[in-house]
Amino acid sequence: MITRCLETSKADKNSFVGHIGGDDFIAILDSDSEARFAQECLQEFDRIIPTYYEEIDRKRKAVLVKNRNGVPVSFPLMSLSIAAVTNQYRPYRNMSEIARDAAEVKSYLKTQPGSHYLRNRRAEPVRSLEESLEVISTLQEKQKIPKPLGQMLLEVGLITEEELNQAVRRHVETGERIGQVLIRMNAVASADIGRFLEEQLSIPFASLKNHALSEDLARILTDEFIRTHRVVPLSLKGNSLELAMVDPVDRGTMDAIREMTGLNVLPKFVLENEFEEFLERNHLRL
Numbered sequence: 001m002i003t004r005c006l007e008t009s010k011a012d013k014n015s016f017v018g019h020i021g022g023d024d025f026i027a028i029l030d031s032d033s034e035a036r037f038a039q040e041c042l043q044e045f046d047r048i049i050p051t052y053y054e055e056i057d058r059k060r061k062a063v064l065v066k067n068r069n070g071v072p073v074s075f076p077l078m079s080l081s082i083a084a085v086t087n088q089y090r091p092y093r094n095m096s097e098i099a100r101d102a103a104e105v106k107s108y109l110k111t112q113p114g115s116h117y118l119r120n121r122r123a124e125p126v127r128s129l130e131e132s133l134e135v136i137s138t139l140q141e142k143q144k145i146p147k148p149l150g151q152m153l154l155e156v157g158l159i160t161e162e163e164l165n166q167a168v169r170r171h172v173e174t175g176e177r178i179g180q181v182l183i184r185m186n187a188v189a190s191a192d193i194g195r196f197l198e199e200q201l202s203i204p205f206a207s208l209k210n211h212a213l214s215e216d217l218a219r220i221l222t223d224e225f226i227r228t229h230r231v232v233p234l235s236l237k238g239n240s241l242e243l244a245m246v247d248p249v250d251r252g253t254m255d256a257i258r259e260m261t262g263l264n265v266l267p268k269f270v271l272e273n274e275f276e277e278f279l280e281r282n283h284l285r286l
Contacts, residue, residue, distance in 0.1 A: 002027060005044055011037040031086050038082045038117035045080040046115050053077060061252070064228055071279050072227045074246075081109045082117040107168055111149075111178055150178045152196050153188060163187045183273055190271050197269065206234055206244040206268035208278040220261060229253045230275055239263055244270040 002025060006012040011033030018026045029037060050058045057063050062074040083106035085098055092098050101120055109118045150167060153159045159167075159182060167181040174181075179193045194205035217233040220241065226232060230246035231253060241263040245253070248269035257265050 001044055001048070002041065005037060005040040009033060009037040009040040031088055034084055034086070034119070035117070038084065041082060042080055042115045042117060049078050049080075059252075060228055061250075067276075069280065071276060073276070074228070074230055076113065079113075079115040081106060081115070083109055084117065084119040086119070107171070110171065110175065149193070149196055150182070152199075153182070153192070158192055159187050177272070179271065180273055183271070190274060194269075194271060197271075201248065201269060203248045204268045206242075206270050208232060208244060208270055208274040211244075211278065213282070220263075221257070227279065229256075230272075231257075232270065232275065232278060234268065236263075240266050242266045242268060244268050244275075246270060246272050246275050 002017050003012070006015050006017070006027070006029065011029050013030070015027065015029040015033075017028075020026055027037070053063070057077070060074075062076050064072050064074050067073045083102050085101045085105065105118050105120045109116055112118075150159070150164045154161060154164050163182070163185065167178055167185060167187070170176065170181045170185075171178050176184075179197065182188045183190050183193060190209075191207065194207065198205040211232065211234065213233065216236065220233050220236070221231070229250070232244040234242040234244050236242075239262075241257070241261065243254075243257070243265050245267050246269070247253075248267040254265040254267060257263065
């Protein structure tokens with residue numbers, strides 16, 4: 001696929017493709033062709049990958065498996081991360097410097113859902129990686145990267161730089177989101193994470209720590225739907241349903257609920273760890 005994308009994006013001249021190991025590859029090409037090649041790869045990957053999944057997984061855009069506690073957990077479909085570095089703005093003295101910058105870009109990239117291309121545009125030393133990055137989404141729209149959650153928590157003094165670095169390392173090793181890692185480290189409370197994500201997403205935060213489904217709410221959605229789509233009914237107000245969602249921008253799930261119930265959906269986001277704890281607390285019913 002990589003070589004084909006190099007050809008279709010007309011970036012194959014003076015290019016090189018290598019296999020680093022596992023699912024990591026490297027492509028070396030002229031910087032003028034970089035963005036065009038990256039966008040071509042993202043589109044081709046996202047077009048092909050869904051064909052390797054069952055229809056039910058494609059519809060919910062995730063694979064549902066049980067964790068070691070027997071609780072169903074949803075994992076998103078495979079995505080592609082393209083981390084790019086360039087010598088346009090700084091000279092590299094050796095391969096280790098290139099590898100270090102590429103790894104730093106890649107570690108940040110992994111915090112973003114879906115397939116993305118990130119380029120390190122450093123012209124001089126900066127205080128943080130996010131100041132020098134640009135995201136090009138699969139829709140081929142350039143946009144500034146919002147300030148990462150970890151950086152926001154660091155700036156207000158809720159976590160230390162060492163705690164953030166440790167969380168980033170765990171995130172790179174496990175793929176777990178930075179916020180979830182910090183909570184499991186007991187570095188920050190879930191309520192603080194929720195408050196900052198609320199600011200980031202501009203979507204209200206809902207805590208499930210003390211939430212229990214009433215009989216009326218339990219009748220709205222089936223247990224299977226709650227587990228599969230990672231949502232929890234919070235309250236019913238007239239013709240509107242307040243809904244806690246691990247993925248509060250999942251339009252497909254909201255449309256499905258409207259179609260099934262005739263209710264308008266008012267989404268609120270919930271932290272993944274609180275959703276899992278909610279399932280465990282209610283395992284007899286869920």
